Amino acid sequence: MHVTDTLRLWCERWTERRLFARELDTLPDETLRDFGMTREIAYQHSHRPFWRA
Known part of the structure; x- marks a missing residue:
């Protein structure tokens, strides 16, 4: 795989x-x-930096 x-x-x-x-x-x-999520967890997931996915 190339860069x-x-x-x-x-x-x-x-x-x-x-x-x-x-x-x-x-x-x-x-x-x-x-989905088994709360609003708080959804917020944390959606505002997490992309490199921490």
């Missing part, structure tokens, strides 16, 4: 995680409960 492939992969993962984090912030509490 450019690695960078592209990191960029794609970062993009996916940011989109998921934005969605997580907008989910209703009932849906979060279905």
Whole structure:
């Protein structure tokens, strides 16, 4: 795997995680409960730096 492939992969993962984090912030509490999450845990996940995913 070349360096450019690695960078592209990191960029794609970062993009996916940011989109998921934005969605997580907008989910209703009932849906979060279905996932076994509280609003506080969802906030922590969505505001975590991408390198700590």
